[in-house]
Amino acid sequence: FFTDLDPSFLIVINEWFIYALLGAMGFIYAEWLRPFVEDKKAAYTAAAVYAVPAVAFNLIPTESEAFAWPMKLLLLIVPFIVLYYMDHRRNPVQKLFLCTLFFVLRWLSIEIFSELSFYERDLILDFHLFRESITAIVLEFFAWAILQFAGNLFILHLAVKLLHRVYIRKNEEMSRKELVMLLAPASMILVVKPIIGAYYILWSDGIGNGSIKENIPGDGFKLMYCLLSYAALIVVVFFYEQIKSGREEAYAGEMLAHQIEENNRHIERVEALYDDMRSIRHDMGNHLTVLAGLMDRGDSTEAARYLHDLTGKLSEKETEFKTGNAVTDVIITEYAERFQEAGLSFECDLQYPKNVPVNAFDMSVILNNSLQNALENGTDFVKLSSFQKGSAYILDIRNGIVKKAEIDKDSGIPVTGKPGREHGYGIRNIRNVARNYKGDIDIRQITESGNRIVYILNVMLAA
Numbered sequence: 001f002f003t004d005l006d007p008s009f010l011i012v013i014n015e016w017f018i019y020a021l022l023g024a025m026g027f028i029y030a031e032w033l034r035p036f037v038e039d040k041k042a043a044y045t046a047a048a049v050y051a052v053p054a055v056a057f058n059l060i061p062t063e064s065e066a067f068a069w070p071m072k073l074l075l076l077i078v079p080f081i082v083l084y085y086m087d088h089r090r091n092p093v094q095k096l097f098l099c100t101l102f103f104v105l106r107w108l109s110i111e112i113f114s115e116l117s118f119y120e121r122d123l124i125l126d127f128h129l130f131r132e133s134i135t136a137i138v139l140e141f142f143a144w145a146i147l148q149f150a151g152n153l154f155i156l157h158l159a160v161k162l163l164h165r166v167y168i169r170k171n172e173e174m175s176r177k178e179l180v181m182l183l184a185p186a187s188m189i190l191v192v193k194p195i196i197g198a199y200y201i202l203w204s205d206g207i208g209n210g211s212i213k214e215n216i217p218g219d220g221f222k223l224m225y226c227l228l229s230y231a232a233l234i235v236v237v238f239f240y241e242q243i244k245s246g247r248e249e250a251y252a253g254e255m256l257a258h259q260i261e262e263n264n265r266h267i268e269r270v271e272a273l274y275d276d277m278r279s280i281r282h283d284m285g286n287h288l289t290v291l292a293g294l295m296d297r298g299d300s301t302e303a304a305r306y307l308h309d310l311t312g313k314l315s316e317k318e319t320e321f322k323t324g325n326a327v328t329d330v331i332i333t334e335y336a337e338r339f340q341e342a343g344l345s346f347e348c349d350l351q352y353p354k355n356v357p358v359n360a361f362d363m364s365v366i367l368n369n370s371l372q373n374a375l376e377n378g379t380d381f382v383k384l385s386s387f388q389k390g391s392a393y394i395l396d397i398r399n400g401i402v403k404k405a406e407i408d409k410d411s412g413i414p415v416t417g418k419p420g421r422e423h424g425y426g427i428r429n430i431r432n433v434a435r436n437y438k439g440d441i442d443i444r445q446i447t448e449s450g451n452r453i454v455y456i457l458n459v460m461l462a463a
Contacts, residue, residue, distance in 0.1 A: 026051025042086035046079040094174035118218035166238040324352035353393035369426035374399040437461040
């Protein structure tokens with residue numbers, strides 16, 4: 001059936017399979033980038049910018065690696081630039097990592113099946129049918145081309161799925177040091193890539209000029225290198241996330257120790273206030289005796305001055321806010337002073353929960369973290385209030401902000417400008433406490449009249 005088939009036809013078909021493969025890889029590229037960007041158009045545009053030139057460059061015949069490498073480098077750099085600018089110039093270091101990693105994984109998937117194709121070629125030539133029948137050879141060509149096409153996409157798609165699973169903190173800023181660590185395996189692969197390419201070119205040239213009589217043989221070590229490199233790229237991301245998790249746990253322990261220390265300090269202040277109040281009550285009889293003596297002598301002016309001084313001392317020993325819990329009173333009073341120093345107005349209408357048995361330490365974790373966030377990010381005002389509804393107790397903390405905070409899609413926690421080790425732990429601790437009381441947190445950002453942006457944190461605790 002295929003006896004009159006022109007061999008150049010198979011070459012053309014093979015080229016079209018390559019174009020289709022590169023185009024399909026563009027869709028996988030978009031899938032790879034999507035979870036890491038806010039604007040999905042950025043992912044699709046970057047993928048298109050990769051796929052179209054990839055096909056176009058393949059149409060340009062070149063045997064010069066000096067010319068081919070700059071073109072291939074554009075497939076890495078141009079998608080990175082497009083992705084960075086279209087996604088609001090966010091996290092450039094991470095975007096460089098994403099583009100580089102896909103560039104390397106794409107090459108590995110192609111190289112794995114290229115190496116397997118040498119073994120497949122030698123295998124079929126051992127059969128008499130494929131040495132004698134043109135029809136069998138053509139059918140084998142199409143079958144292997146389809147299998148190679150599907151296999152390449154499967155390997156690349158599998159890598160994307162595995163990386164999405166192990167790369168948990170997709171919206172965290174990546175540092176340059178982390179980039180160097182994560183790209184260490186990829187850099188070694190990029191160094192080996194032109195060496196393998198040169199090997200193929202030399203062998204093909206040898207076949208062309210007759211100095212080499214045999215086909216390019218399959219190399220098990222090269223195949224193993226590609227498979228191990230493929231696994232290493234995924235494993236290094238997995239261990240990177242494990243290291244980050246370990247650091248988070250260590251830092252969470254440090255924060256817990258700090259909060260315990262802060263709570264002890266608040267308790268000491270409460271105890272000091274109670275000691276002072278007991279001392280004043282103990283001396284109250286003496287004060288009344290002095291006042292009675294002054295009144296008996298008719299010295300009302302001195303009596304009024306003495307009473308004023310006594311009232312002032314009593315006021316000094318009391319906290320400004322009365323919530324129904326002494327520790328909470330101290331915390332709010334301290335932050336009220338800090339807000340005043342920072343030039344922020346502060347309103348408080350909070351009552352300690354009566355329908356939910358909340359531990360004073362847990363309440364201090366909520367207040368310390370939420371009010372500290374308001375102090376650091378507030379622009380003009382902070383408002384703290386609470387209300388009870390049935391078996392639920394809800395705290396409402398509001399403050400003005402300069403611009404709406406970016407919310408991490410995975411954790412639901414605002415992304416801050418703090419260093420990585422301090423990122424979002426305050427809100428995480430609040431949420432952990434709320435969940436211990438069958439509740440949770442809710443974060444909203446609204447724009448009021450005058451374009452003032454208000455950040456609202458609601459913390460619900462249930463009995």
